[in-house]
Amino acid sequence: MRFDDRKKRILSAIVETYIRTGEPVGSKTLSEFPEISVSPATVRNEMAALFEMGLLEQPHTSAGRVPSHLGYRAYIDSLMRVKPLTEDEKDGIDALFNISDPDPDKLLADSAEALAEYTGCATVAMTTTPSYVTVEHIDIVPADATTVVLLVIASNGVVKSKVCRLGFRVNTGIADFFRKFAKDRFCGHTLKDISAEFVNAVSIQLGEYSGVFNPLIVGIYELCKEVYDGQYYLGGQEKLLTYNEYSDRALEIMKLISKRDKLGPVIGNNPSGVTVFIGKENSLSQLSGSSLLVARFNIGENDCGTIGLIGPVRMDYSRLIPHLEYFAEKLGTLLSITYQRKTGDENG
Amino acid sequence: MRFDDRKKRILSAIVETYIRTGEPVGSKTLSEFPEISVSPATVRNEMAALFEMGLLEQPHTSAGRVPSHLGYRAYIDSLMRVKPLTEDEKDGIDALFNISDPDPDKLLADSAEALAEYTGCATVAMTTTPSYVTVEHIDIVPADATTVVLLVIASNGVVKSKVCRLGFRVNTGIADFFRKFAKDRFCGHTLKDISAEFVNAVSIQLGEYSGVFNPLIVGIYELCKEVYDGQYYLGGQEKLLTYNEYSDRALEIMKLISKRDKLGPVIGNNPSGVTVFIGKENSLSQLSGSSLLVARFNIGENDCGTIGLIGPVRMDYSRLIPHLEYFAEKLGTLLSITYQRKTGDENG
DNA sequence: TTTAGCACTCATCTCTTTCGAGTGCCAACA
DNA sequence: TGTTGGCACTCGAAAGAGATGAGTGCTAAA
Secondary structure (H helix, E strand, O other), rough: OOOHHHHHHHHHHHHHHHHHHHHOOHHHHHHHHOOOOHHHOOOOOOHHHHHOOOOEEOOOOOOEEEEHHHHHHHHHHHHHOOOOOHOOOOOHHHHOOOOOOOOOOHHHHHEEEEEEHHHHOOEEEEEEEEOOOOEEEEEEEOOOOOOEEEEEEOOOOOOEEEEEEOOOOOHHHHHHHHHHHHHHHHHHOOOHHHHHHHHHHHHHHOOOHHHHHHHHHHHHHHHHHHHHHHEEEOOOOOHHHHHHHHHHHHHHHHHHHHHHHHHHHHOOOOEEEEEEHHHHHOOOOHHHEEEEEEEEEEOOOOOEEEEEEEOOOOOOHHHHHHHHHHHHHHHHHHHHHHHHHHHHHOOO | OOOOOHHHHHHHHHHHHHHHHHEOOOOOHHHHOOOOOOHHHHHEEEEHHHHHHOOOOOOOOOOEEEEEEHHHHHHHHHOOOOOOOOHHHHHHHHHHOOOOOOOOOHHHHHHHHHHHHHOOEEEEEEEEOOOOOOEEEEEEEEOOOOOEEEEEEEOOOOOOEEEEOOOOOOOOHHHHHHHHHHHHHHHHOOOOOOOOHHHHHHHOOHHHHHHHHHHEEEEEHHHHHHHOOOEEEEEHHHHHOOOHHHHHHHHHHHHHHHHHHHHHHHHHHOOOOOEEEEHHHHOOHHHHHHHEEEEEEOOOOOEEEEEEEEEEOOOOHHHHHHHHHHHHHHHHHHHHHHOOOHHHHHOO
């Protein structure tokens, strides 16, 4: 059976109509489409063929047809006409990022929220840190009689700080000693290396002072871990409630996507551009009723991150895919600037 | 009509049964309660009286009775027997706080999440900063050729830091100059004073360097604002979905409580202990189907915060109120320790 | 004051009927 | 050979009709 041009037009029309209305599409409706304009009976013959080919499904005998997962896949891969973004739409997304001097930590979380608001889907945003990233700089800044600020800078330019309150008074001598000690022990090591065991071993080297300095050592460990773990934020989970597809499954999906160890691996290993997982294509069975659009973005030359949309299988792919792509590109650019090591200035 | 002892026992039984089952309570069920043990007909007479008094409502003629808002109020204010926490329950809550060296910023957010998990309600946690709190200390720490860490310490002990990436190389001289400048201009002022206008005025004093240093000035402003605004976190919003009372209102409530400017004033101005807003007692009309349990806690001597539960009117007050009270007390204690200025050591 | 009795109400459940959108298939037609 | 009109058929959704039963209000007697 040939997947000829008219079959393609009919499949496209079914997908697009079903996305728009949420109702199974019948032969009469389709026959009225100008790009089809054959009788309902002919459409029915074609639909029967598309059903045979596994591209359509039938909720029940006397209902119209809905796209199967294969049908969506064929539509997305080759039939869909992606509408390029209008200048207005681009401006709309640009406006979301129109923040002066964004806080790198908040930018990703805010982006997830903004994207959810913009698309009406739940979103997830994540960054990962390559395993070769090292600790480049460690500092300890006395802020107060017994308070210090710990500072870790990683070789990918990420800076994290943490306030530590200590049980003793920190004078310059103590701070200088610890700073040198910490630099010697941590700098140059990859973040991956800095495990709980590593930290224990370092702590032991402090001998009798081990107990006193332990909060600081642990603090450094936590900062390194935070940098290495990267970020994981959700946005607009409540958007799922607006789709009646989720009437009773929303809670389950919300719980699932909040777990980085579940969703992280799925969205983290994808090529550049937008990857689409339609319904049952998702490796997580709970997502079989949802589609996942994932876009990877690059931060600087080495790091990368992922931002994804979660919504019903019946989502407007032709609109969302280009929007997500543009959004991810913008986000990557902005994060790159934010994290940029201005190494060119080093010698200036 | 006297609100006599038997009426009180019947109202209590209705409230407790309705909370447990979610079904209107009928005279036959009540007559079987050992503490009532009169015939259904007698119970009906009493129920008619309680209805007259506005303490009960009737979903429809042939259904049992449910408590009215007044009924809940009477129950909570004078009838309810609060079950003091068992040692096991106390241990359970203590365990939630069993974190070594908690990060003060994360503690509140984590607490909101833990409380939601523990109670099955949506939660909100907030802190406010008194208007007399001042900027006590400002520091700028070069971390990298063009990166500095800004540090603001407020007089209530809150420390906030922010990484600033600059377009120029920061040497010791520049850092020293700006540190002194910022200290002179900001320290001693209340956080409340540090408005956008204030910051503009300060910026102008930098004359030709105003543009160069502006990101830092703005950074300080943002840090001060962050400290002054305090924190606002939600937890377990998805818990609302587990109550069928919220089948279609969940989205609306979630949107509402995410807005600090809406919910903040309601929960922020309450006396110590647990305050209960039942259904229509809430000033926000969208919460008329929900109850709000709010507990204030003190951080140190001056600051205070609020943690609240949001759930259906039909919530287990006699269990939740003492639990929330104990939770808030623990949270306050832990935050007090975390934020404690060890001023006793200053001269040591 | 309490209680048994009784007629009444009304949401809920189940069963049936009706309705109609949509189908599959066949025969006729271009 | 592909297209179309015709027609019987299917089946979910909506509407209607009882039947059920939990619960009520009221009255009169204990």
